[in-house]
Amino acid sequence: MFPKSFDYVVPQSLGEALALMERHGDEAKVLAGGQSLIPLMKLRFLFPSHVIDIGRIPELHGIDERNGEIRCGAMTRHADIERSSLLCKHIPLLYAAATEIADVQVRNRGTLGGALAQADPASDWATTSLALKARFRCVSLRGERMINAGDFFKDTYTTALEDGEILTDIFFPLPHPASRAAYIKIHRRTGDFAIASVALQFTVDGAGHCQTIGLGVGGVGATPVAPADVIAFLRGKTLSDPVIEEAASMLKARLHPIEDIRGSSDYKRRIAGVAFQRAFRKAAGRDRRET
Ligand SMILES: Cc1cc2nc3c(=O)[nH]c(=O)nc-3n(C[C@H](O)[C@H](O)[C@H](O)COP(=O)(O)OP(=O)(O)OC[C@H]3O[C@@H](n4cnc5c(N)ncnc54)[C@H](O)[C@@H]3O)c2cc1C
Structure with missing residues (x-):
């Protein structure tokens, strides 16, 4: 065509x-x-x-550390994230997600900004940016504004970007050095979009209680989601298997995925629950399964 x-x-x-x-x-x-x-x-x-x-606009490129955040220009390619020692060291969740996107060819061309602006509900970057509480700088001739990841994705393929606006930079807060993270993407074949994916980052205090938590669940709705009651339930608790199982049940009850070529609504809901539990096990170093 x-x-x-x-x-x-x-x-x-x-x-x-x-x-x-x-x-x-x-x-x-x-x-x-x-x-x-x-x-x-x-x-x-x-x-x-x-x-x-927009590929030759210098200010849309580059990955650098500024004021407790890492800034990625919108034209940062998926492969740049995969190869960035700065990101790999400070925000391993981004590295983990980058390696899961499509294939080498797509990763060499596709960009962070393009994927976020496209707002596919199963986008690996949409899910991850939600868990990392990223902020997006959007610029037009009228001025500029910062939009939180949680407010950016409005519907399937629809974002908060307005006419004439370009997404220029994505800011990721630097996680606490002791934070743990995992990205679990369940798909039919390597390189496919997710049936369901879970991006997770959390910290625990000296007593082993969950202190902070960032969550993004993708592929199971019009936008990636981070149900507030699931997060509130986990905060302050020891992240034992029974607690995670209960949280997974809460999560599944909040999801309303549509049936499509990737599976029925019920199947996707169940897959999201599995990904959620595996993400916690992997982040805690308790998952021996290859993911
Ligand atoms: C075979 C294949 C497999 C794929 N598999 C996956 C996968 O497993 N996981 C995944 O997450 N993605 C996957 N993708 C999508 C891929 O990540 C794309 O890179 C992404 O969807 C679009 O990014 P892009 O830079 O190519 O944007 P483009 O295609 O150039 O643009 C996409 C849209 O965003 C707009 N846009 C782009 N940049 C900006 C900006 N800075 N400001 C405002 N608007 C902008 C464009 O106008 C367009 O409407 C796959 C794609 C292909 C072709």
Whole structure:
């Protein structure tokens, strides 16, 4: 399939890109890694008159540490995260998720910003950014705003981004050095999107009680979710197997996945419960299973 013809433009600065978006409005689409946009254009689900390639805008690139956070430019590719020693050392959950995305080809092209803006409910970055309490910097000619991951994903393929806005940076708070984390993605074949996935990060105090917890559950609803009552239930408790089992039951009761090619609603709910329990075991170093 061939896409409808379009003008391809390559701005060299963020200001230039924003001006192009303002000028062309709904007719324009931002191109990042092209791993979702190009297939959709080839299938003619999308037919923008202008494709604005943001790949050569310097400020959208780079991974660096600033004020207790790690900032990733929106054009950070999945493979950059996989290879970043800074992220691997400080936020291992990101490294764990990066290695689970698709295949090497997709990871070499696809970007963090593009995946978040695409807002696939099973996106590995959507789920992970929720667990890590990431913040997103979004810029338009009208100004800039910071949006928490928990407020960014509005519906399937729908985000809080407004017309003319570009996601420019993603900020991840540095986890406590003693925090534990795990990413469990259950899929049919390596490289597939998740049937269900769980991103988890927590700390325990000296008495072994859960102190802080970040959770993201993906693939089981219109957006990734982090049920507040499940988190509240776990806080302050010893994370023993019976406690985690009870929390998994609470979680399953909160999920309303749709039936699709990845399984029935009930199947996905059960898979999410399994992923949830495995995430805790893995983070605590008690899972001997290969994941
Ligand atoms: C075969 C295959 C397998 C895949 N498997 C997985 C998987 O297992 N897990 C997973 O999470 N993902 C998977 N993906 C998706 C992949 O991660 C893509 O990289 C991602 O969905 C889109 O990122 P991109 O950089 O390619 O964005 P693009 O395709 O370029 O853009 C996607 C959308 O976001 C908009 N956009 C892009 N960047 C910005 C920005 N900075 N600001 C505002 N809007 C923006 C574009 O206009 C477009 O609408 C897979 C993709 C393919 C092709």
